Amino acid sequence: MDGQKRHLKGMRSQCRQSKLRQFPEEAEMTGRREFLRNASLGAGAVFAWKYLSLAAPVTSAESRIEILLDEPLGVISPNIYGHFAENLGGVIYDGIWVGKNSSIPQIDGIRKELIEQMRKIKAPVVRFPGGCFADSYDWTDGIGPPDKRPRRTNFWANIEPKDSPAAHKFDPNQFGTNEFIHFCKLIGSQPYLAANLRSLPAQSFDRWVEYCNSPAGSTTLAEMRAGAGYPEPFRVRYWGVGNESWGCGGNFTPQEYAAEFRRFTAWVPGYGMELSFVASGPNDDNWDWTRGFLEEILRKGPHELQSIYGLALHYYAWNLSRGRTRDWNEGKGDALKFDAVDWYELLRQGEVIESLIEGHWQVMGEFDRAHHIKLVVDEWGPWYQPGSEATPGDILEQTPTLRDAIFSALTLDIFNRHPVEIAIANCAQLINCLNSLYLAHEDNFCVTPVGHVFDLYSAHQGGQALRTMFSSPQLHYDRDGKPATCTALSGSASLNGKELVLTVVNRHVSEPKNAEIAIPGAAVRTASATVLTHSDIHAHNTFTERNVVVPRTLTLDPKGTSTSCSFPPASVTRLFLSLV
Numbered sequence: 001m002d003g004q005k006r007h008l009k010g011m012r013s014q015c016r017q018s019k020l021r022q023f024p025e026e027a028e029m030t031g032r033r034e035f036l037r038n039a040s041l042g043a044g045a046v047f048a049w050k051y052l053s054l055a056a057p058v059t060s061a062e063s064r065i066e067i068l069l070d071e072p073l074g075v076i077s078p079n080i081y082g083h084f085a086e087n088l089g090g091v092i093y094d095g096i097w098v099g100k101n102s103s104i105p106q107i108d109g110i111r112k113e114l115i116e117q118m119r120k121i122k123a124p125v126v127r128f129p130g131g132c133f134a135d136s137y138d139w140t141d142g143i144g145p146p147d148k149r150p151r152r153t154n155f156w157a158n159i160e161p162k163d164s165p166a167a168h169k170f171d172p173n174q175f176g177t178n179e180f181i182h183f184c185k186l187i188g189s190q191p192y193l194a195a196n197l198r199s200l201p202a203q204s205f206d207r208w209v210e211y212c213n214s215p216a217g218s219t220t221l222a223e224m225r226a227g228a229g230y231p232e233p234f235r236v237r238y239w240g241v242g243n244e245s246w247g248c249g250g251n252f253t254p255q256e257y258a259a260e261f262r263r264f265t266a267w268v269p270g271y272g273m274e275l276s277f278v279a280s281g282p283n284d285d286n287w288d289w290t291r292g293f294l295e296e297i298l299r300k301g302p303h304e305l306q307s308i309y310g311l312a313l314h315y316y317a318w319n320l321s322r323g324r325t326r327d328w329n330e331g332k333g334d335a336l337k338f339d340a341v342d343w344y345e346l347l348r349q350g351e352v353i354e355s356l357i358e359g360h361w362q363v364m365g366e367f368d369r370a371h372h373i374k375l376v377v378d379e380w381g382p383w384y385q386p387g388s389e390a391t392p393g394d395i396l397e398q399t400p401t402l403r404d405a406i407f408s409a410l411t412l413d414i415f416n417r418h419p420v421e422i423a424i425a426n427c428a429q430l431i432n433c434l435n436s437l438y439l440a441h442e443d444n445f446c447v448t449p450v451g452h453v454f455d456l457y458s459a460h461q462g463g464q465a466l467r468t469m470f471s472s473p474q475l476h477y478d479r480d481g482k483p484a485t486c487t488a489l490s491g492s493a494s495l496n497g498k499e500l501v502l503t504v505v506n507r508h509v510s511e512p513k514n515a516e517i518a519i520p521g522a523a524v525r526t527a528s529a530t531v532l533t534h535s536d537i538h539a540h541n542t543f544t545e546r547n548v549v550v551p552r553t554l555t556l557d558p559k560g561t562s563t564s565c566s567f568p569p570a571s572v573t574r575l576f577l578s579l580v
């Protein structure tokens with residue numbers, strides 16, 4: 001994997017190696033001993049039952065969760081529960097596309113179990129085909145009769161191991177625009193296509209829009225689409241205009257990119273529908289990119305803001321070096337081998353995304369006072385060093401554990417708490433890559449703990465986010481001799497009619513957290529809780545043991561307007577509370 005290291009080192013700009021927020025450290029600590037769980041706790045299910053209960057408030061509740069029904073924050077767009085599928089390693093070929101002649105259960109060449117799972121989680125939007133791959137992709141290679149489509153060197157070919165499947169190195173173009181749109185239709189998602197700004201002209205972008213959206217029978221491209229079995233327009237609304245244009249997407253300065261963005265998006269035919277263009281935005285805390293881009297866009301006049309639907313923010317949590325290095329290759333941790341300190345460090349990095357959302361939003365407001373432009377967090381998740389691949393040789397694949405489920409839950413809670421700022425978010429990535437919801441190889445498949453979190457959290461989609469106050473003591477740990485702290489309890493709440501959804505994360509590796517739940521002005525009629533946890537913080541699902549980390553549901557006995565709940569250590573809980 002040396003090649004991979006070299007490549008990524010080049011690909012990542014210094015933005016990713018620097019400047020992330022420093023954490024406040026405090027004096028009191030608990031040590032590594034906290035990591036060791038009581039072996040007698042047994043399996044995850046028993047563990048959850050042991051702790052979870054809903055009872056009359058107890059004076060011993062150390063934490064309080066107050067849900068303010070009269071403080072709505074905005075409607076949670078289903079699109080913040082979006083996905084990302086790049087033509088990279090085992091994501092498309094093997095993960096999604098198995099081929100029409102495959103004996104693996106499939107629908108029109110697309111893995112059937114994946115379709116079923118994605119319907120279940122109400123997947124709202126999928127971004128394709130990259131990522132860095134997007135700025136090397138010619139969409140015309142992926143249309144027309146499949147047996148006539150060319151084979152092309154994949155953007156990621158240089159870091160593919162020698163013996164990896166040919167389709168991973170040389171793109172057979174069997175999964176192109178038609179197949180992707182068909183996949184979206186099968187799962188009930190909207191497509192979000194990322195266009196090539198680095199290596200194709202703006203005209204090619206116009207033509208891709210024409211291929212997708214021009215009315216039946218109107219143009220040669222519409223007829224080609226019909227020839228593939230799709231006479232009706234695909235009506236693709238979301239278009240990414242380049243990807244990471246500060247790096248693999250062209251190495252532009254924000255000013256250069258802004259000029260390109262204007263050129264690419266000027267007068268793109270709409271075919272009777274509104275197109276939503278997403279500009280390539282900052283990496284992490286690169287405020288200069290956001291500022292430089294918007295400044296240059298505005299140089300042409302305030303109306304230029306109207307052409308931008310969203311600004312893409314990418315954020316990966318990767319540095320588990322505990323402050324020793326900011327080097328992208330040296331700083332990464334292991335997906336499966338970690339201690340309690342690594343657990344807390346990763347989760348603290350997860351929390352950073354909130355400050356990035358708020359920081360970039362503030363900068364955007366300096367140029368776009370009405371906040372016409374929204375944030376599109378179209379890549380997020382933890383990124384570990386190679387070594388935990390479910391299918392050895394699959395580049396950038398890692399095995400998500402309970403830690404990644406907690407990370408994903410706290411990230412989704414942050415998105416829920418910012419419904420005005422965030423229009424779309426896409427977890428990187430859907431299958432066989434980074435923070436995968438699913439792992440698959442040939443006829444093997446499993447839902448990862450991250451996939452289960454998306455299932456639990458789908459209940460928030462379209463709900464009215466409510467201001468929810470969590471007051472809970474910080475937890476303390478020893479960061480290589482230095483005291484460090486981490487939030488213990490956090491979450492989000494949303495309301496749909498009289499149905500309240502409350503999601504709560506307890507980050508503590510070994511202590512349950514009691515919290516009083518107060519909903520001033522309402523009483524709880526019925527309540528149920530679904531918990532994702534395990535007695536081992538490293539727990540994960542595999543092809544042979546698919547149900548190690550799975551959610552468990554129990555009905556609770558609510559007591560009046562204020563109840564208390566005990567959240568198990570290292571857990572994600574979703575509560576359904578029917579209000580009267």
Ligand code: AHR
Pocket residue numbers: 086130131132133243244379428429434
């Ligand atoms: O998700 C993997 C890669 O990470 C994407 O291709 C790129 O956009 C980002 O740097």
